Amino acid sequence: MSSISTVKDRTELLKWISEEYQGLNGTHYDVMETSPNALEFSRLVHISRPVLIKNSEAPDAMSRWTDQYLIQKMGNSKISVAVTPNGRADAVTTGPDGKQYFAEPYVQRLTMSSFLAALSSGDSNSREEVRYLQSQNGNMFRSSYFDVHDAEDEPSEFEALREDVPSEIPWCSEALDRPPDAVNLWIGDSASVTSIHSDPYENVYTVIRGAKHFTLLPPTEGWCLSERVYPHSTYMRSPTTNKLVLDPSSSEVPEVRWSSVTDPTVPGALPPEAHPIHITVEAGQTLYLPAGWWHFVRQTQVTIAINYWYDMESRGMVWVWLNTLRGLLEPPSGNDVVESAEHS
Numbered sequence: 565m566s567s568i569s570t571v572k573d574r575t576e577l578l579k580w581i582s583e584e585y586q587g588l589n590g591t592h593y594d595v596m597e598t599s600p601n602a603l604e605f606s607r608l609v610h611i612s613r614p615v616l617i618k619n620s621e622a623p624d625a626m627s628r629w630t631d632q633y634l635i636q637k638m639g640n641s642k643i644s645v646a647v648t649p650n651g652r653a654d655a656v657t658t659g660p661d662g663k664q665y666f667a668e669p670y671v672q673r674l675t676m677s678s679f680l681a682a683l684s685s686g687d688s689n690s691r692e693e694v695r696y697l698q699s700q701n702g703n704m705f706r707s708s709y710f711d712v713h714d715a716e717d718e719p720s721e722f723e724a725l726r727e728d729v730p731s732e733i734p735w736c737s738e739a740l741d742r743p744p745d746a747v748n749l750w751i752g753d754s755a756s757v758t759s760i761h762s763d764p765y766e767n768v769y770t771v772i773r774g775a776k777h778f779t780l781l782p783p784t785e786g787w788c789l790s791e792r793v794y795p796h797s798t799y800m801r802s803p804t805t806n807k808l809v810l811d812p813s814s815s816e817v818p819e820v821r822w823s824s825v826t827d828p829t830v831p832g833a834l835p836p837e838a839h840p841i842h843i844t845v846e847a848g849q850t851l852y853l854p855a856g857w858w859h860f861v862r863q864t865q866v867t868i869a870i871n872y873w874y875d876m877e878s879r880g881m882v883w884v885w886l887n888t889l890r891g892l893l894e895p896p897s898g899n900d901v902v903e904s905a906e907h908s
Contacts, residue, residue, distance in 0.1 A: 574891075574892040574893065575787060577892070578784075578786075578787040578889065578891070578892070579787065579837060581784055581889070582784040582785050582787065582788075582837060583837070585782060585784040586784070586839055589613065589782070590839075591839050591840075591841045592613075593613060593614040593615065593616065593841055593843065594608075594613065594614075594615045594616070595615070595616045595618060596615060596616070596617045596618065597617075597618055597619055598617070598618075598619050598620075599617055599619075599620050599621050599735060599850070600617075600735060601735055602734075602735045602738035602739040603739070604735075605735050605736060605739040605852075606739040606740075608852060609739065609740070609766060609854065612854040612855070612856075612857075613854065614778075614780055614841065614843060614851065614852060614853055614854065614857065615851070615852040616843055616845065616849060616850075616851055616852075617849060617850040617851075617852065618848075618849055619848065619849075620770055620848065620849060620850035623728055623729050623730055623770070623772075623870065624727070624728040624729075625725070625728040625729055625772050625868075625870065626772055626847070626848060628728055629728070629772055629773060629868060631680050634676050634680065634725070635676050635677045635680065637676075637724040637725055638675065638676035638677075638722075638724055638725070639675075639724070640675055641675070641676075641721070641724070642673040642674060642675060642721075643673070643674060643675070643676060643679065643697065643721050643722070644671050644672075644673060644697075644699050644703070644721060645671070645672050645673075645674050645679055645695050645696070645697055646669035646670070646671060646695070646696045646697070646698050646699070647669055647670045647671070647672045647693055647694070647695050647799070647808065648667070648669045648670070648693070648694050648696075648799055648808065649692065649693060649694070649799070649807075649808045650694065651694035651696070651755040651756045651757050652667070652757055652759060653667070653668065653669035653696060653698060653756075654666075654667075654668060654669070654758075654759060654761075655667060655757075655759035655822075655826075656759070656792075656794055656822055656823075656824065656826065656898065657797075657810065659797065659810045659812065660809070660810065663795070663899050664794055664898050664899055665794055665795050665796065665797035665810060665812060666794040666795070666796055666797065666819075666820035666822050667797050667798070667799060667810055668796070668797070668798045668799070669696075669798075669799055670798070670799040670800060670801065670808055671699075672695070674695075679695060679697065679751070680751075680866075682695050683695065683751070683752070683753050683866050684866065691755060692807075693808060694755040694756055695752075696750075696751075696752040696756035697749060697750060697751040697752065698748075698750055698752065698756070698758075699748070700746070700748055701746065701748075702745070702746030702747060702748060703720060703721055703722060703748055703749055704720055704722055704725070704726065704729055704731075704747040704748060704749050704870065705718075705720065705726075705729075705731045705732075705744070705746070705747040706718060706745075706746060707743070707744070707745045707746065709731060710731075710732075710743040722749055725749070729747065729749075729870055731743075731744075731747065732744050732747075732872070733768055733872055736766070736768055736872060736874055737874075740766065740874050740877075742874065742875065744872045744873055744874050745765065745873050745874060745875045746872075746873045747870065747871070747872050747873075748870070748871050748873070749868075749869075749870055750867075750868070750869045750870070750871065751866070751867070751868050752863055752866075752867060753863060753865060753866045753867070754862070754863060754864050754865065756863070757827075757860075757861070757862055758859070758860065758861035758862075759822075759823070759826070759860065760779070760781075760789060760823050760825055760828050760858055760859065760860040761822070761823065761858065761859070762783065762786070762856050762857060762858045762859070762886075763855065763856075763873070764855055764856070764875070764876050764878075764883075764886075765855055765873035765874060765875060765876060766852075766853075766854060766855050766873070766874040766875075766876055767851075767852070767853040767854075767855075767871055767872070767873055767874075768850060768851075768852055768853075768871065768872040768874070769845065769850065769851045769852075769853060769869060769870075769871040769872075770849070770850040770869060770870050770871070771845045771846060771847050771848070771849055771850075771867065771868070771869045772847060772868040772869055772870060773847050773866065773867060773868040774847060774863055774864070774865045774866055774867030774868060774869075775844055775845065775846045775847065775863060775864060775865070775867060776844070776845045776851075776861055776862075776863050776867060776869060777842070777843075777844050777845075777861065777862045777863065777864065778841075778842070778843045778844075778845065778851065778853070778859055778860070778861055779828050779829055779840050779841070779842055779859065779860040779861075780840065780841040780842075780843065780853070780857055780858065780859050781828070781838060781839075781840055781841070781857070781858040781859075782857060782858075783856040783857060783858070783885070783886050783889045783890075784889055785837075785838050785839070785858070786858065786889050786890045786891065787889075787890075787891060788825075788834050788835050788837065788838040789823040789824075789825050789828075789834075789858060790823065790824045790825060791821055791822065791823055791824070791890065791891065791895040792821070792822065792823075792824045792895050792896060792897060792898030793819040793820065793821050793822075793894075793895055793896070793897055793898065794819060794820050794822055794897075794898045794899070795812060795813065795817075795819055795820075795899075796812075796813040796817045796818070796819065796820055797810050797811055797812045797813055798810075798811050798813065799811070819897075821895060822898075823858075824898055827860070828840060828860050829860065845869075855876035855882070855886070856876070856882075856886040856889075
């Protein structure tokens with residue numbers, strides 16, 4: 565290990581780090597019966613391993629959020645819903661030209677009534693379009709909510725539901741000495757899949773209804789995910805057919821770095837050195853997902869969840885290590901790799 569001058573040497577170094585981490589930690593994750601206090605949570609953040617909290621302090625939404633309640637509270641107000649033909653928003657998708665793109669969803673404005681009706685209409689696998697509430701922009705509360713003198717000056721599409729959801733988690737905010745950067749509402753069904761990725765946030769994820777199935781990999785196994793760079797695109801409606809089509813962005817839009825592993829749960833999708841952790845989070849349970857952990861997420865029925873994103877501590881070595889573990893070279897173009905494979 566005296567030299568890391570070649571790609572092979574650098575990959576071997578990352579593998580060695582991964583093996584050392586795996587030897588010390590395995591695929592174990594902690595399970596807590598109740599929510600931690602601030603001191604306990606600060607220790608969990610320091611260890612940076614996933615934790616399942618079985619009986620979390622659930623918000624009022626847990627007992628209130630039936631379809632009828634959500635429809636009545638939201639009335640005729642419109643919400644922003646992601647729409648794709650395949651249930652894979654923010655994911656690598658093959659375009660009509662045969663090239664691969666990072667695809668963002670088409671955003672449709674719907675009433676809660678129309679949205680929930682779409683989720684419950686027929687077999688989710690046979691629909692031509694898949695709808696998923698996954699706006700990820702602090703659709704319940706944004707960081708600016710905590711900056712203004714009067715919180716009412718920072719509106720939300722889900723203003724009518726805010727009374728059922730705390731704007732922050734006291735033991736998180738105390739431990740991290742800051743409010744959340746974003747609080748997000750998620751509603752989807754089995755047709756929606758969150759492609760594998762990592763976030764620079766301490767993520768506290770509570771399921772209100774249904775169940776979420778997480779496949780997790782530690783930051784040390786980022787090398788297993790074969791990151792590539794892909795041109796950006798967005799789904800739009802065809803002016804002639806009204807069907808969703810992929811619309812490549814201009815060359816001025818930066819390419820997106822993303823994993824080329826479509827589904828890490830498929831046998832053989834990951835190298836044998838990878839050690840994924842599978843955790844199901846049921847209604848009334850909370851998952852603490854540390855910053856930098858890779859995650860792939862499914863749900864098997866209509867599922868509602870709330871998550872709190874707290875900015876990770878960027879001082880010290882954490883941010884440097886997370887970037888290092890993603891690879892010691894800039895990733896290649898995903899389309900160049902595909903073309904090379906086709907001509908080999």
